[in-house]
Amino acid sequence: MASSIENNNEKLTLKSSDGEEFLVEKHVALQSTLLQNMLDSDCSSADVIPLPKIDARTLALVLGYCKKHADASSSKQGELNSFDSEFLKDMDMGALFNLVLAANFMEIKGLLDIAAQKIADTIKDKPHQEVREIFHVENDYTPEEEAAVREENRWAFEGFP
Amino acid sequence: MGMVRKKEKREGTSCGSELMEKEEIPAEIILEEIMWRLPVKPLARFRSVCKTFNSTISSDPKFAILQLKNSSAITTTTCFDRKRVMLWQCLDCSSAFFLEKKNSIFSIQKINTSPIKVNKASSSYYSIVASCDGLVCLLQQIKNEVGSVSNSIMFWNPLTGETKRVSDPPTFPCLTKWFTYGLGYDSSTDDYKLVQINLGFEHNEIGLFQPNNVGVFSLRANSWRQIQDFPSSNLICSFRPGVFNNGALRWTCFSKDNSPNYHYKIVSFCLEKEKYTLLDITTIDFRLYNHYHVGIQVLGDKLAVYYPSNVNCSYHLLFTNLYDNSESWTDHIVTIPNDTWFSTPLCLFENVGEVLFQVSGGQLGVYRLKDGAFRYLNVLDLPETFQALTFSESLISPNTYKGTRN
DSSP: OOOOOOOOEEEEEETTTTTEEEEEEEEHTTHHHHHHHHHHOOTTTTTEEEEETOOHHHHHHHHHHHHHHSSGGGHHHHHHHHHHHHHTTTOHHHHHHHHHHHHHHOOOHHHHHHHHHHHHHHTTTTHHHHHHHHHHHHOOOOOOHHHHHHTTTTGGGOOOO | OOOBBBOSSSOOOOOOOOOOOOOOOOHHHHIOOOOOOOHHHHHHHTTTTTTHHHHHHHOOOOHHHHHHHHHHHSSSSSSSSSSSEEEETTTTTTTEEEEEEEEEEEEEEEEETTTOOOOOTTTTTEEEEEEETTTTEEEEEEEEETEEEEEEEEEEEETTTTEEEEEOOOOOOOOSSOOOEEEEEEEETTTTEEEEEEEOOOOOSOOBBOOEEEEEEEEETTEEEEEEEESTTOOOOOSSEEEEEEEEEEHHHHEESSSSEEEEEEEEEEEEEEEEEEEEEEEEGGGGGGOOEEEEETTTTEEEEEESSSSTTTEEEEEOGGTTTTTOOEEEEETTTOOOOEEEEEEETOOOOEEEETTTEEEEEEEETTTTEEEOOOOTTSSSSEEEEEEEEEOOOOOTTSSSOO
């Protein structure tokens, strides 16, 4: 990790669900509202902060996002936007789910927005049966109920099974 | 909650290098963080996923507001994703359609939530008088046995099918049974306001028109109140619905002097201050034209006015940017071959730089801004006559709307 030239170069340690430890510069960690609140209260940066719901692979991605956004000056919005789309480009659904859950838990709004929007854009043109499978949702309609809801929204089904 | 997550384990498809515990995504996260980022059309389909999805999508006010805010924040590049063109076939069966485009072929899709039970024998007539953020206002005009007309207004969200009948306006001293409307969102009160202007069409002996009185219906308060009259007693407001942009409803209106001239203006009604401002557009000598139709439309982020030029079948289409008060206009001359009657611009397809027109009451065509070319669109199953409007889709409920801020 590149050394920071800011005064505020304290570091803290995050621990993933699978036991891997990550040394993070404080200004990067502050992208997370959860960590910010912990640091604002009594948590000493010497402590290891456990993140029991986030695996190492996801946490590495999250911290990559935070570092980019913490280091970029606000004038470089265009550069950040292209970083964001490149960052998510080839990610599969499972990785996106993990990112959404991590960003939701760590309260990183920007990351939550882009990852959740990416999922939405991916399922937009999929049939509802496939959406059930993607989200592992059980169909609790009777065939009659399902037909009635579908009929009411028939305009939206053109070209869909 | 009617949703049960399957217990079966998910297959890891990506990096098989290590054993990873795949999180299943909880239902709350799907609905609270992901689904409202979709446009309304896929949401209408995903109501079929399960009962929890259905009830959240169709009737959770918080979900509807998140969906609307997210939709408005996304720049619209085409008219077929967040924003649509709606066609209302008012004469025979009161059906609504969306214009669709797939692989550059245009077609129409019937909307099945029409609130109107067709009764051929009834002497009711429904027209769309206003629309904003997915809410449509329908005016029902009922003719009774002695021939007098009574009006009744209904809010309708075509995408959820929900309707709300509006109480009759208190009996303002309305001079005629003719009204024009506009629907807009007032951010200062976080409320939708339906504005009704009585059109005092009648002449008196000295040629002056009567004052136009104005009522405002608040969706949150569910009630009408009368406000300051239309700005001038000799201004006649267009019967076309007001367009809403930048916090104000705008109509075209005209005044007349002793010459054959009609003086056209834009009247803007600021929804927050409930005040009117006037802006001159043009003066038209009505003897020169086979029709003198002046109108206003929001095209992309610009306001545009249009009126006939002195060449048959052609119109001035002027774009302005009212926000910077520069009052600079860009003029296009739009020539529509075989145009026989009112032609009106409907919306701007920003991605291709084309303005969609309704031609002669029943056809569609596009004008290309770049080179001025006009072509008719071939639309499968297009009704012969229809009312057309642009429609920004939402799931907002006309019955439970309590503001967007909480």
